[in-house]
Amino acid sequence: MSQLSCLFEAKSLAVVGASNNPSKYGNIVLSNILEGGYKGVVYPVNPKEALVLGLKSYPSLSDIPDDVELAVIIVKNHMVPDVMEEAGKKGVKSAIIISGGFSEAGEKALQEKVVEIIKKYKIRMVGPNCQGVNYTPNKMCATWPLIKQEGKMAIISQSGSVGAELGKQAENEGIGVSAIVSLGNKADVNELDLLEYFDQDKNTGAIALYLEAVSNGKAFLNMAARLKKPVVILKPGKTEAGQKAANTHTNSITGKREVFEGVCRQYGLINTDNLGEFYDCAKLLSMxxxxxxxxxxxxxxxxxxxxxxxxxxxxxxxxxxxxSEDRCRKLKAKYPQHFTVGNPFDLTGDANPALYKEIMLELSKEEGIDVFMPIVGDPIRGVAEAFLEVRELIDQEIVVCFFGGAEVQVEETMKMHKQGLPVFPSPYRAVKAIAQTFQKKSSIN
Amino acid sequence: MSQLSCLFEAKSLAVVGASNNPSKYGNIVLSNILEGGYKGVVYPVNPKEALVLGLKSYPSLSDIPDDVELAVIIVKNHMVPDVMEEAGKKGVKSAIIISGGFSEAGEKALQEKVVEIIKKYKIRMVGPNCQGVNYTPNKMCATWPLIKQEGKMAIISQSGSVGAELGKQAENEGIGVSAIVSLGNKADVNELDLLEYFDQDKNTGAIALYLEAVSNGKAFLNMAARLKKPVVILKPGKTEAGQKAANTHTNSITGKREVFEGVCRQYGLINTDNLGEFYDCAKLLSMxxxxxxxxxxxxxxxxxxxxxxxxxxxxxxxxxxxxSEDRCRKLKAKYPQHFTVGNPFDLTGDANPALYKEIMLELSKEEGIDVFMPIVGDPIRGVAEAFLEVRELIDQEIVVCFFGGAEVQVEETMKMHKQGLPVFPSPYRAVKAIAQTFQKKSSIN
Incomplete structure (x- = not known):
């Protein structure tokens, strides 16, 4: 853990290749770091500018008068070794190399050169050819898009797009993330380092891992056996065509699928089949x-x-x-005839927050219920408060399904998510997520 | 068709049970009709109020000095027969009875009484116990939630929640709907009437049908054989538990599943398995x-x-x-080495609208391509214009996949949807929708 804290907990960072041109990633990343409210000190590095986004710009890393813990690098590929050499001399402890044009583009020697330098200076590096790193507890959004909301989900992704999509969905739904790490070429920091880090990270409850190629099969197996927190995986390449495309994308061998799936089953890692399931399971387990x-x-x-x-x-x-029949009889006597007493318990259009609460509390006395799934199919205001109150009073878990509620649904869902109560927008997605994560490792015991 | 135009094309309507209390459906429905910009004349009916939502309120239907084509009724169940009798005498041609408390609640006699009255006066009626009707070409949102955007998707639903959810998704995505009809108890107008109407409706391109129980199996089969437009169906009750719940919900028999599925297969109706697929297929076919x-x-x-x-x-x-190998060779020579030329064609982080356009136009000369699926995994502005331009120049269909693009994705997706170009937020959902609708009936030939 300590090894990577120099990255996630960095108290100062330099953006090498910071730019005033809004179409450049050197601009977008610096802007997100600033708008995200980064807790540390930021130094733009660009020899051609005096100011970048209103901050004093330094010609090079060595011109910065203070210590720099983390270097975020977005320059042309051939400039990277020199920058890293300078970073080493400066005492920089960690680096995120967003620049592409390394082994993924056939430039293996260039990547090896960079790896040699970081080894010499004991720098931990994410990338190259990655989309950056976001760690919300440090308000450090050194990536895109800008995602600020803290949550319990850590995302590790070998695709920048997949990581960005998951993170944005989590923020849009009011759930948030603890981290998003784009793996890139994994020349140094890989999924094993990150699984270990987030498994111990107190800000993380569940880990979502999108992986095209396992870095080291045996090490992955050992790691899987040790992990305490729930891990949800999306590993494409199930078909020959997908595997071929993955090999081309990451320029690596994806490994035997059956072996990987066997490891997941054995150690309770949750394998999902598509982006939707991947997100839903990670969301449920982080809450x-x-x-x-x-x-x-x-x-x-x-x-x-x-x-x-x-x-x-x-x-x-x-x-x-x-x-139980006793309780059914009791409830049938109490409520109007058009209610369906049983399972499903149908409150019909008469449903309101107080009724949901009353009935869930009464039913919670039953031995045979493990999970309540209140289904709200109408714009009913106030259900968030009702379900959150019920949660405090019962032992069973609550997983909410809300659909057909238009704006009210959005508002109530946000309220529940901000209090850690999961809400799914269709019965199928709610049930599927429960089924896929059932009896796996759990973050909050 | 003509029979139901008195409903959908109504030039005047009365809301019986209109209310000034914002928590009552008599308020919500009137408010949506007014905010939706209904093209006809609206008369609130409420004997206890002088004004409802700023409009003169009439004590009863018979007090309205002008003709009323449609009555939207939201009063206590026992008042409905008297209101319908009055409607008949007034010459009202169609009715939407939102009030519940009929056969679904064991009040069969009450429902039969209403049916007798509408038969006597030749009134066409949707409901009772329904969530109303929205027909956007007439700007008539006699339901909730408020949905205004016109589109090509007509939704017929035996669940008010399902209809509302589908409609709201379509509006949120910039696609819109032609109609949403909540079937309720189907005491008069049923899915057959509506399938026939929308199959001929020039404002409708595809029909989404959520159905728990078929009203008349043989008639449904005959209708299925005649339909020209694509129909997407979600019919729950695949399992015994689901079937039992459906029977309780609608108080009717759902019928043999295998027979229904056979009919769908035979006539090219698209059967889907959950709310997500249901929406995605209806969306794709309406575009x-x-x-x-x-x-x-x-x-x-x-x-x-x-x-x-x-x-x-x-x-x-x-x-x-x-x-073809020829074209591959040509393209490999033209583009940087780190592009993957082939299928998938990977533009990497260098992707921009002009590149997408250039490559799609070049590839469109190939014989062996039926559908282009551009995948945008980054916040790339301007892809909407590029894809819309390409669409005008090629014979192949375009189905876009856009994810990981945060706010830019939302903006670009809306632009494409408003021009009728379908965009899906994950590769799986895009491909699944294509696969489920492939070779079925199509609206725009």
Whole structure:
């Protein structure tokens, strides 16, 4: 862990290749670091400018009068070795090389030269050919897009686009991330270093890993055995065409799929099949405790939502909880005839926050319920408060499904997400995420 | 068709049960009709108010001095027969009964009474127990949520929540809808009437149908055989639990699943498995011509996106197009070495709108490409214009995949959707929608 804290916890950083041209990544990255509210000190480096984005610009790293812990490098590929040599002499401890044009483009010698330099100076490096690093607890968005909201999800991605997409979704939904790391060519820091770091990072609850090629199969297996936090994986290349494309993309061998999948199964790493599942599972695990069982109780305002959820529960090998006959009788006597008492429990268009709360509290006394899934299929204001109150009073986990609620849905979902209560926008996605993550490792025990 | 035009094309409507209390549906519906910019004349009916939402309120339908074509009814269930009797005498031609408390709540006699009245007066009625009707070409949003944007997708739903969700997604994405009809108890107007209407409606390109129970199996089969426009269906109840929940929800028998699925297969109706697929297929069909074949060419800024798309193409039984060796040689000579020439065609981080356009135009000369799927995995401004220009110049269909582009992605996606070019937010969803709709009926031939 300590080895990479010089990267994530850096108290000062220089952006080498900082630019005033808004179409350049040297501008976008510096701008995101500043707008993100980075906790440390920032030094733009650009010999052609006096000021970059309003900050004094230094001609080179060595011209900076103070210590620099981290160098973020966005210059032409052939300039990188010189910059890194200078960084070493300056005492820089970590680097993020965003510049491309290394082994992925056939320039292996150039990459090896860089690796030699970082070894000489004991610099830890992410990249080259990566999309940067975001660590929200340090407000350090040395990447794009700008993502500021802190959350419990750490994203490690061998595709810049995939990392950016997951992070942005998490922010848009009010969930946030602890980190996004774009792996790039993995010439130094690789998925193993990062899995180890985030497994111990107190700001991280679950890890999402998009990986095209495993750096070291045996080491990955050993790491998988040691990990304590839940890890959700998307590893494309399931088909021959996909594998071929992955080999071309990363210029590496992706390895035997069956072996990888066997390791995941054995150690409880969650393998997903597409971007949607990948996000949903990482989201659920960054917000929930380990589910104690697979019996789900539905309480719905929408008949259609309840029907769709029943199908999903059966098809995904979860179970509909059974309510005792005694309680059914009691509830049937209490509520209007057009309510459906049972599972699904259908409140119909009469549903309101107080009713959801009342019924969930009553049902929570049942032994046979592991998870409550309230389904809100209408624009019902105030359900967030109701579900958050219920969560404090019951032992069962709550996973909310909200759809058909337009603007009210967006507002209520944000409120729940900010309090760590997961909300999914369709019955299928809610059930699928529960089923995929059920009985795996869990962050908050 | 003419029979239901009295509903969709109504030039005047009364909201019986209009209310000044913002928590009542009688307020929400009237407010949406007014905010939606309804083309006709609106009459609130409420005996206790002089004004509702600033409009003169009438004590009853018969007090309205002018003709009323459509009555939207949101009053207590036991008042509905009297209101309908009055509507009949007034010469009202169509009704939307939002009020619940009929056969779904065990009040069969009450529903039968209403049906007798509408038969006597030849009124066409949607509901009871429904969430209303939206027909955007008439700017008539007699439902919730408020959805104004015109599009080519007509939504028929036996769940108010499902209809609302689909419509809102379509508006949020800049696609819009032609209609949303909540079927409710289907005491008069049912899915057959509506399929027939929208199949002929010039404002509709594709129909999305959420159905828990088929009203008349034989009639449905005959209708399926006659339909010319593409129909996408979500029919839950695949499992016993789902079927049981559906029977309870609609208080009707859902029918044999195998028979229904057979009919769909035979007549090219597209059966989907969950809300996400349902929306994606309806969206694609409301925007595209029939695909001429299943050979897809990928042009990507994201290596990861390209890999994910390859897997999806193979797994969904689509095909990666093959580029001729001649053209490959030519393109390899023209572009930098780090571009991957082939399929996927990887433009790497160098991707820009002009490059996408240039390469798609060059590749469009190939015989073996049916569909272009440009994948944008970065915040690249201007791709919308580029793809829209290319569309005018080539014969192949374009289905865009855009992810990892944050705010730029939202802006560019809206631009493309408003021009009828479909964009999906993940490779899997784009490919899956193509695969599910491939070789089915098509709206724009």
């Amino acid at each position: 929930t405790k380990k589910l104690r069982g697979k019996k789900i109780q539905l309480v719905s305002s929408s008949g259609g939502g309840a029907v769709l959820a029943c199908d999903a529960i059966v098809e995904e090998n979860m179970e509909l909880a059974m309510i | 595209t011509k029939k695909l001429r074949g299943k050979k897809i060419q990928l042009v990507s800024s994201s290596g990861g996106g390209a890999v994910l798309a390859c897997d999806a193409i193979v797994e969904e039984n689509m095909e990666l197009a093959m580029i």
